[in-house]
Amino acid sequence: MHNVYMITVQALLGRPQLHIQSLWCPNPLAKLRWVATSEQINPATFLEGNELLLTTSAGNPEGEGGWLEYAQRLVTGGITTLGFGLGFSHDTVPPLLVQAARKTGLNLIEVAADQSFVALSQEVARMIEVEATSGKYKLTALQQRLIQASAQPRSVDMITGELARGIGALVMVRDTAGRTITQTITPTVTVDLEDLAAESWERFSANMAQLSFETEEGYCLFTAISALGQETAWLQACWTTFPQPWQQQALSQAGLLIASALANSRFAASYQGRLLQRAFTLLLSGELGAAQILTEMAFPDARTLSGRYVPVVVAGEESDLRALTARVERAVIKTMPPPLWRFHADKLEMAIPVAALPLTLSNFSRKEFSALRAGVGQNYPISRFNAGLAGARQALRHTGNTQQVARWEEISRSGLMQVIGRETAAAFSQQFLRPLRGETDLLELLEQYVATKGNRQQMANTLGLHRNTVAKRLEKLQSKLGINLAEAGAQASAWVALQGREP
Template sequence: MVVAPTLRTVVRRLPLKLGVLAGHDALDRRVRWVAVSELEDPTPFLEGGELVLTTGMRLDAGNAGPYVARLVDRKVTGLGFGIGLGHEEIPAELVEAAAEAGLPLIEVPRDTPFVAISKLVSDLIAAEQYDEISRAFAAQGRLTRAALRPEGAAAVIDRLAHELGGWAVLLDEAGAVRHAAGEGAADVTGLMPELGRLRRPAGRGAPASLALSTPGRHVVVQPLGARRVRGFFAVGLGRPFTPVAHTVVNAAGSLLTLAIEHGREHLSAERRIRSAVLRLLLAGQAEAGKETLELLGEALPPGPLVVLAAGGDPEAVFEAVGEGFAAADADRVVVVVAAARAEDTVSALREHGPVGVGAPVDAGDLRAGLDQADRALASARRNAERVMRFPDLAGQGLLSLLDPEAAEAFSSALLAPLREYGSRADLLESLRAYLACNGHWDAAAQRLGVHRHTLRYRMRRVAELLGRDLDDPAARAELWIALAVTG
C-alpha cells in the first residue's frame, strides 16, 4: 500500500485556504482518499482513512453529534466542511462534537472547490507512488551492481541488509548459514522448522515465501533455485515491511537465484574442462593438458607429483583440495598435488571419505600414478580404511591388489572342472600341496601322506581336466592365486 499524504500536508497547501477548527493533534493522520457526500450517514460507502467533504445540507444542531460519532467509528481521517452554501459558518455544535471526539474539522471556503482538494490528494498519492517506484528501482540497480561483483551472492546479501536497514542471511540447502550481514543476522535458528515448507516441489503446496512476525521482529524467507530449491535467504527488520521493502526483497531473490544457477552452470562447465584435461594428461599429452588448464588460470604443480583418488562426496572433495588439480572421474575425484603437499591434502580429504595415495611420479607418468592411487583406494574401501598408500600394499601381498569379486569369479571358473570331477575332492588338495612344494614330488607326497606315483597320477588328471601344463610357471601362478582366493 502506498504511503498516503497526511492531513497536515493537505491543509498547508496555501491555494486551498483551509482552516482547522478542531482536531489539531490528529493532523498527521494519513488521507487515503477524498469522499464527497451530503448523506446524513455516509459511512456505508466509506472504507476508513478518507477525508469526507460536505456542505452540511442535512446537518443541524440535533444530529451533529451522532454524525461525528459515526465518522469516528468508521475511522475516517477528517471532515471538511464547505461554507457559503447551506451554512455561512460551521455549526457550533459540529465544532464542539468534533473537538470532543478528536476528529479534525477543516473549514473549506466558498471559493475552494471540493474537486481542487480531491485533485490535490490524488496528486500527492501519485507523487508518493512515483517516489516509491523510484526508490525501488534505485535499490534494484544497486543490488544488480552488487551481484556483478566478484563476491556475487554475498555482495547481494550485504547490499540488501544495507538497503533495508536490517539483517540478511544466505542459507544453503540444509539451512546452514553461508553468509550473513547486519545486526541480528546470527540468530536464525528459529527459521529451521519453516524451511521444510519451502522445500516442497513447486505446485505441491510450497509457498513462494514465508513472512514471520513477532513484536519488534519481522522476517521474510524465500527459497532460491530455478528448478529445485538450492538454498534460502532470509531478511529481518524491526518494523513491518513496506511495499518498497517487499519489492527490494523480491529483486534480491531473483538476483540470488541467477547467481546460484549461473554459478552452478559455470562450475559444471569448468569441471567438464577439468575432466578433459585429466584425459589428456593420462593419454600422455601433458603439454596439451597444461595449455588447456592455463585457460582456467591454473597450472599443474611443479616438481614430483602425487596422484590421489578420493572416494568422498565430490562437492566436499573439491572444496577441500586447496592447492592442486582436481577432476571428477567415474566414482572418485582424481587429485594431483605437489609431492611436498601430498600429506596436507590427504589430511584434508580423509575427512570426507576413503583416499588412495600413489607414489611420487613425474608429469609424464600420471597414468601410472593414477593406477597406483586407484589400487590403493580399492584396498581402502575393502578394508574400511580412511587412507591407503600404494607402497603399503606390498606388505599385504599380491591378493590385496585384486578386486575381490573379480578374483572370486576367476577362481571359481578356473577350478570348476576339479570340483565337478566326481567326488574326487582330493584333486584340489593334491594340487595345493604340489604347488606349495614347488613341484617336488617327494615333498608333496609326504605332505599328503600318499605315494609319489599316486600324486603323479592325480596331477596328470588335474592337467587333463584343466587343460593346463603344470610345468608352465604362468599356469602355476594362476592356479596358486585361484587356490589362495578360495582359502
C-alpha cells in the same frame, strides 16, 4: 511474511519514563506491532495478534478459573503481552491474574496509575517509527554492498556472505534437490542454526507454498531464485528472532542478484569445464605445458600446475558429481594449485593437489554426497600424474555399502588377496576348483603342491604316499584342471584359488 515494523517487549521495558514494570515476562523478545485497549473479557476476537493489550479490569473475570480462561484466550489469539493499568479498578494487579500469566506464559506488565494509556501508545508508535526509519537506512546501505558483491569474482559466495553479515543470519543457497551450493553465517550469531536450517528445509520441501517457518529455536524464510520463470535454486535465511521487514526485503533483493550470478556462473562453468577436461586429457598424455595454458585460461588467478597431485575417481549420479566439482573448485583454487577433472566412462576423474585432498574427501561425509563412492590413488609429481590413475580406478572397485572411500595405498600394502578383492577371488576359486569337486585326495594334493612349491618328496612324506603315486596323481590333477603346474602362471592361479575358498 509479516510486512510491518515491530519492537520488542524488552525495548519497551527499557524506557523508565513510561512508569511500567514487568511482573512476569518469560518472553522479553516478543514482538509488538501496535497498542490496543480493551476492558472486554474476550478482546482477542477483535485483535490481529502481537498487540500490546492495555486494560484496567480485564472484564473482571470471576474466580481463579475465570482469570485463567482470560489469559488463555489472549495467548491463543496471538497476544503475548498484557499491560494492566492501576488506579481505576484496582490499586494492585490482581494476584489471580499474575498466577494465570505464569501458567499460560503471558507477559504481564504493571502500568503505574500516573501513566496514561495514550502516552504509552504514543511512545510505542514513536519507537516503531524509529525502527522503520532505521530499517530503511540499513536496507539502502546493504543494497549497495550486495550490488558491489555481485560484481566480484565468485559473486554467489560474495553476495551470500554480505547478506549474512547485513541481516545477522545463517544464509544458504540450495539447489532444487536441497543440496547446499554455498552458505555463510554471521559471526554475531552464536547459536548453531544448522539443525534448524535442515529441519525447515525438510518441512519446506514437503510444502513449497509455505515460505516461512517458526520454531522455538528460531525462524527460517525462503526466497525463490528463478530463471525464465522457473525456480533453479532457493535462498534460505535463518534467525534466532523474527526478522524485521527490511531484512526480509534484503533477502528478496539478494535472491534477484544471486539468480543473475548463478546464470553467469553456469555459462562460465560450461566454458571452464571444457577447458579443464581438455587440460586433464593433455596431462595424461604428458603434455604439461599445454595443460598449463588451458588451466590458466580457465582460472587466470590460480597458481600454476605444480607439486604433487592425487588421482581420485568418483562414481555416482551425474548431478551429484557436478555438485561435488563445484564445491571442490570453490574450496581449493584460492590458495592452492587448481584441481582438474573430467567425466570418463560414467565416472568423475579428478586431479587434486595433495594439500587439498583432506578438504576434498571431507565432502563425502556430507549428507548430500552420501551416495557417492571414491577411489583414491597414490600421489605423484604433476608431470607423472597419470601413473597413479590406474590405482585410483582399482581402489574404486573396493568401495561399497560399508566403505565409501578406498585408498589404493592401503589396499596394495595389504597384499595380493586384498588387491584382487575377496569377492573376485571367491568367484575365481569356485570356477578353478570345480573339476575337483568330490576329489578330496586331489584337492589335498594341490594344497601340498602349492605349500611345498612342487617338491614331490616333501609331498610324498606329508601325504604318506610313494613318490610314484604322487606323480600319477599329479598327472590326474593337471588333467582335471587343464593346466601345467610347472608353469609359474598356473602355480599362481592355484594359490589364488586355494586362498579364495570360502571358510
